[in-house]
Amino acid sequence: MTSVLPGSAAVGEELVMAKITKEQLDGIKAQSVGDSGNWVRVGMSTCGIAAGADKTFEKLTAQMKERELEVRVERCGCAGKCFAEPLVEVAVEGMPVVIYGRVDENVAVEIVDKHILGKKLLNDHIYSVKAG
Amino acid sequence: MVKAFKKYVLLTDTEQGDPERIKKIHDLFLAVLRVIGGDEEIQVVRTSDVGIYGRGVVAQILPDNIFYAGVQEEHVRQIIEEGIFQQKKLEAIAFEPKDKQLRIVLRNCGVIDPERIEDYIAQDGYFAIHKVLTQFTPEQVVNEMKISGLRGRGGGGFPTWMKWNIARGVTADQKYIICNGDEGDPGAYMDRSVLEGDPHSVIEGLMIGGYAMGATKGFLYIRAEYPLAVERVQKAIIQARERGLLGENIFGTGFNFDCEIRLGAGAFVCGEETALIASIEGRRGYPSPRPPYPAIKGLWGKPTVINNVETLANIPVIFLKGGAWFASIGTETAKGTKVFALTGKVKNSSLIEVPMGISLREIVFEVGGGILNNKKIKAIQTGGPSGGVIPEHYFDTPVDYDQLQKLGSIMGSGGMIVMDETDCIVDIAKFYLGFCVDESCGKCAPCRIGGTQLLHILTEISEGRGKIEDVEKLKRISFAMQKASLCGLGQTASNPVASSLKYFYEEYKAHILENRCPSGKCSRLFRYRVVEDKCKRCSLCQRNCPVNVISGDREKGFVIDAAKCVKCGKCFEVCKFGAIAR
Numbered sequence: 001m002t003s004v005l006p007g008s009a010a011v012g013e014e015l016v017m018a019k020i021t022k023e024q025l026d027g028i029k030a031q032s033v034g035d036s037g038n039w040v041r042v043g044m045s046t047c048g049i050a051a052g053a054d055k056t057f058e059k060l061t062a063q064m065k066e067r068e069l070e071v072r073v074e075r076c077g078c079a080g081k082c083f084a085e086p087l088v089e090v091a092v093e094g095m096p097v098v099i100y101g102r103v104d105e106n107v108a109v110e111i112v113d114k115h116i117l118g119k120k121l122l123n124d125h126i127y128s129v130k131a132g
Numbered sequence: 133m134v135k136a137f138k139k140y141v142l143l144t145d146t147e148q149g150d151p152e153r154i155k156k157i158h159d160l161f162l163a164v165l166r167v168i169g170g171d172e173e174i175q176v177v178r179t180s181d182v183g184i185y186g187r188g189v190v191a192q193i194l195p196d197n198i199f200y201a202g203v204q205e206e207h208v209r210q211i212i213e214e215g216i217f218q219q220k221k222l223e224a225i226a227f228e229p230k231d232k233q234l235r236i237v238l239r240n241c242g243v244i245d246p247e248r249i250e251d252y253i254a255q256d257g258y259f260a261i262h263k264v265l266t267q268f269t270p271e272q273v274v275n276e277m278k279i280s281g282l283r284g285r286g287g288g289g290f291p292t293w294m295k296w297n298i299a300r301g302v303t304a305d306q307k308y309i310i311c312n313g314d315e316g317d318p319g320a321y322m323d324r325s326v327l328e329g330d331p332h333s334v335i336e337g338l339m340i341g342g343y344a345m346g347a348t349k350g351f352l353y354i355r356a357e358y359p360l361a362v363e364r365v366q367k368a369i370i371q372a373r374e375r376g377l378l379g380e381n382i383f384g385t386g387f388n389f390d391c392e393i394r395l396g397a398g399a400f401v402c403g404e405e406t407a408l409i410a411s412i413e414g415r416r417g418y419p420s421p422r423p424p425y426p427a428i429k430g431l432w433g434k435p436t437v438i439n440n441v442e443t444l445a446n447i448p449v450i451f452l453k454g455g456a457w458f459a460s461i462g463t464e465t466a467k468g469t470k471v472f473a474l475t476g477k478v479k480n481s482s483l484i485e486v487p488m489g490i491s492l493r494e495i496v497f498e499v500g501g502g503i504l505n506n507k508k509i510k511a512i513q514t515g516g517p518s519g520g521v522i523p524e525h526y527f528d529t530p531v532d533y534d535q536l537q538k539l540g541s542i543m544g545s546g547g548m549i550v551m552d553e554t555d556c557i558v559d560i561a562k563f564y565l566g567f568c569v570d571e572s573c574g575k576c577a578p579c580r581i582g583g584t585q586l587l588h589i590l591t592e593i594s595e596g597r598g599k600i601e602d603v604e605k606l607k608r609i610s611f612a613m614q615k616a617s618l619c620g621l622g623q624t625a626s627n628p629v630a631s632s633l634k635y636f637y638e639e640y641k642a643h644i645l646e647n648r649c650p651s652g653k654c655s656r657l658f659r660y661r662v663v664e665d666k667c668k669r670c671s672l673c674q675r676n677c678p679v680n681v682i683s684g685d686r687e688k689g690f691v692i693d694a695a696k697c698v699k700c701g702k703c704f705e706v707c708k709f710g711a712i713a714r
Contacts, residue, residue, distance in 0.1 A: 077329020079242025
């Protein structure tokens with residue numbers, strides 16, 4: 001089996017197609033950081049973006065960089081709570097994982113200030129809670 | 133380093149009404165904690181919504197995950213002292229919320245980054261196709277699908293295994309499998325969310341279907357109005373090719389499969405199988421008579437299977453967990469879950485996934501949070517322009533294909549629009565019919581002419597020119613369209629009219645016989661007049677009337693000439709004192 005390199009093969013080209021194996025699938029799965037550590041996740045489907053999720057995403061990315069925080073800023077599809085977009089899921093170690101709704105740029109900064117740095121949940125913005 | 137709290141009390145008011153109630157209880161919690169100590173260890177937070185409704189103030193204790201419902205001020209001290217400090221469960225107010233949703237299709241939506249194939253693989257993505265290619269013959273795949281009982285989620289509800297099996301039985305040098313992403317029902321966005329949130333699951337489903345029927349080529353037909361879905365699916369295809377998950381000799385098993393996107397121009401009729409095929413072939417999106425069915429003679433005359441986005445997204449899970457597992461969810465005739473786009477006058481407009489067999493009442497009140505602004509619910513419209521309205525006294529019906537059909541509606545692709553007492557049923561029927569008239573391709577007469585005539589009659593009724601004989605006419609034209617139209621669009625276009633007539637005949641009668649719209653929606657039926665007591669004689673209405681039919685002056689007051697009034701509503705809009713009645 002040849003190795004898996006991104007961009008190494010395209011259909012129609014006379015290249016040896018990089019074939020993925022079951023072992024490599026297992027490997028990718030094992031390497032995944034998954035839900036460990038600290039992260040924020042922004043719902044970035046059409047519904048979220050229409051409500052301003054792209055601005056929220058940029059703000060959060062900039063904030064983490066500016067303040068040198070080790071928090072991954074990820075994006076995901078629609079979590080289904082259309083009435084409360086933009087949605088941001090926040091996981092900080094030792095705290096419950098919550099989904100905040102109606103997160104504009106100001107609320108995004110508040111999340112960084114209060115939740116991530118201050119270890120306090122925000123009032124009036126929680127739309128879902130994952131136990132733990 | 134700031135330390136996190138040890139416990140959290142999350143407070144939610146699960147009823148609409150008094151916004152101050154939750155603040156009072158929140159403040160009381162804080163005050164009690166300050167007095168007896170513990171405000172350093174416990175954080176009390178107000179939330180907006182935790183998916184529980186109609187239970188008064190709910191307190192959720194974390195990380196223990198204990199819920200208390202109907203919390204009153206007198207419970208606060210008890211919850212803190214006994215519930216939290218002494219770790220006792222207060223049985224009198226404790227309750228366990230049940231999650232009515234079950235996410236199979238949407239398992240990865242809102243969880244993974246749709247633009248990273250690694251994220252999908254980490255959630256067991258592409259493990260199903262590996263399992264299928266190494267452990268299943270095509271016959272066994274079809275058989276597993278038969279066990280699962282999965283039926284098409286695009287509207288028709290045809291068993292998926294049967295489609296695959298018919299195409300598998302036909303000998304041909306080339307076969308095709310198509311993903312139908314031409315979602316067009318008003319208010320429906322299930323497919324868009326899946327394509328945008330988890331594109332790889334649809335591709336994997338397509339691959340499994342291709343293997344079962346013997347197709348090496350797949351198409352994803354997506355409408356151009358979904359640019360982000362198109363972009364993400366394209367990225368997913370490229371990533372899958374780079375990893376060798378699409379192409380030749382996949383997993384070294386000798387199975388070849390590749391797929392590409394075809395853009396639809398947004399014609400509703402192209403969601404119909406034969407019109408969709410015509411559109412992919414580069415022809416005008418006209419439907420053609422069936423048989424021959426596409427599974428026998430489809431794209432470029434080759435056996436073709438067309439599956440809906442949601443159907444395909446179910447398939448990888450069926451092979452990871454087994455057909456029997458899938459069949460254990462749902463009702464006798466409908467297995468698994470269904471994704472609905474719940475919109476309209478519901479408190480929480482949302483994309484939901486629920487097991488088949490759940491009641492409409494549970495969907496609206498326990499998942500959707502009830503009706504907006506505490507208004508009275510009137511009906512639910514399911515199935516889009518091909519569906520019908522279901523009145524409130526049928527809300528306990530379990531949701532599946534057959535039950536909804538019995539009520540004169542259909543499951544459809546999953547649009548679900550909630551209507552309250554301010555929605556006029558004639559107006560709704562008119563809206564859906566107008567949609568179908570716009571979208572009719574015009575090929576066959578029953579749909580083209582019948583639809584236009586129905587719309588004309590409904591417009592007459594809504595503007596006060598209806599006759600009671602029209603009702604019979606509506607029924608006869610509807611029947612002709614159902615029986616004689618070429619494709620599903622025309623055959624079902626009259627459904628919203630038929631079902632609304634069946635359940636809301638009184639409302640039609642009010643429009644026709646009394647020239648009255650009970651919901652106050654049909655503006656042509658209003659009779660505008662000046663209310664003497666409230667009128668401040670400012671003359672604003674007179675100055676704004678475009679047809680000058682308001683007579684009088686600032687001394688004598690104003691009168692609207694009802695015979696000449698064109699019912700534009702301008703006077704009603706501009707009056708600052710509510711002195712124009714209608």
